Amino acid sequence: MRTAISIAVITALATLAGCAVIVVPDDGNGGGVHYSSAFGSSAVQGNGQQTTERRDAAASDGIDINGPMQVEVRVGEAASLQVEGDSNLLPMLRTDATGGTLRIWIDGSIRSANPLRVIYTTPQLRQVNANGSGRLSVSGLNGAPFNLSQNGSRQVQLSGNVSRFDVRVNGSGAVDAAGLQSGSTVASVNGSGRLNLGRLSGDTLNLEVRGSGGASATGNVRGMNVRVYGSGSADLAGLSGQSAELATYGSGSISAGVSQSLVADTTGSGHVTVYGNPSQRSISGKHVSVMQ
Incomplete structure (x- = not known):
């Protein structure tokens, strides 16, 4: 599935793990989006080979999201974490669940027509900080x-x-x-x-x-x-x-x-x-x- 993000002007996003990111529309006809570093470093081009990766994750009641991605959170089950995207870009999609908060960010600059996707399940959720573009869905909030x-x-x-x-x-x-x-x-x-x-x-x-x-x-x-x-x-x-x-x-x-x-x-x-x-x-x- 190809992302459809239309940005009228270059938008500077918040600092992501020490690297400022600028998002601009792809100049080609593919409908993709180019995420490039504000410091001029070359963006990594996605290889188009979609893959799924399961990662270790402790149960966290807080989530901190930085960057353009799709995040789905399901509340009420045992903790699990799954990421999806171009196989050569997944190492740049960073996740860290230490300290009771799951942090999700993109480490570097990427170029892809396919969205990066994160699916996280946790027994309880109390706080979410979300910065940037993309989508976030949270289901099953259970009384807290x-x-x-x-x-x-x-x-x-x-x-x-x-x-x-x-x-x-x-x-x-x-x-x-x-x-x-x-x-x-x-x-x-x-x-x-x-x-x-x-x-x-x-x-x-x-x-x-x-x-x-x-x-x-x-x-x-x-x-x-x-x-x-x-x-x-x-x-x-x-x-x-x-x-x-x-x-x-x-x-x-x-x-x-x-x-x-x-x-x-x-x-x-x-x-x-x-x-x-x-x-x-x-x-x-x-x-x-x-x-x-």
């Missing part, structure tokens, strides 16, 4: 608190249930947690990224959106505190809270369900739309609507 930090353009999918969800989306990536059920949640979107929080059933939601990105959620919470800065949006019409503090600064928008107590403020041309009939209301700004 979960923390996700996503930086870059990676596409992330989450499923299972967690007692608490802390998530940060920075850049143009997307996190789709439609298959996730969460307790209390703290979330932020910075940039043009997208965040689907899935179904919430905890005490609180604290959400902040900065830039042109957006967030959404469904379910029920006791209280929510939502702030939108810029042109972004928080689509929470499918989420009901007993109390809510909602504020926009700029041209952004918030929609939410509120049943008892509402504090709402708009500064600028943004809009706040509330569904419900809260008996206690404190409203400021010209663009707050309460829809019974």
Whole structure:
């Protein structure tokens, strides 16, 4: 399967094991991507011979991902680690599971039309830091608190249930947690990224959106505190809270369900739309609507 990554301009990625990497589109017609060193060293061309390699891996409850790759994490079984890709590139796909965190990175510069793929199984997962592009899927989350930090353009999918969800989306990536059920949640979107929080059933939601990105959620919470800065949006019409503090600064928008107590403020041309009939209301700004 050939990767389809379209990059309008050269993008400098984070430092990977001491080697800065630049990603540029392949000039040929093969649809591949060229990962080349910022220091001008020659990239290693993939040989096109796809292979699978099993590696030793201890059970880790944290994962640190750096670089363009596809990562699949399955939670709830005995620890195992499998990597796939061009046979001459797999030695450059480094993995290290010491210290309770599985670190995954590309050591050097590569050129390939085939994605590098990592499949990891672990009994418990509490934290993931993901930097760069590619894809990440996490399935089977089984009740523990979960923390996700996503930086870059990676596409992330989450499923299972967690007692608490802390998530940060920075850049143009997307996190789709439609298959996730969460307790209390703290979330932020910075940039043009997208965040689907899935179904919430905890005490609180604290959400902040900065830039042109957006967030959404469904379910029920006791209280929510939502702030939108810029042109972004928080689509929470499918989420009901007993109390809510909602504020926009700029041209952004918030929609939410509120049943008892509402504090709402708009500064600028943004809009706040509330569904419900809260008996206690404190409203400021010209663009707050309460829809019974």
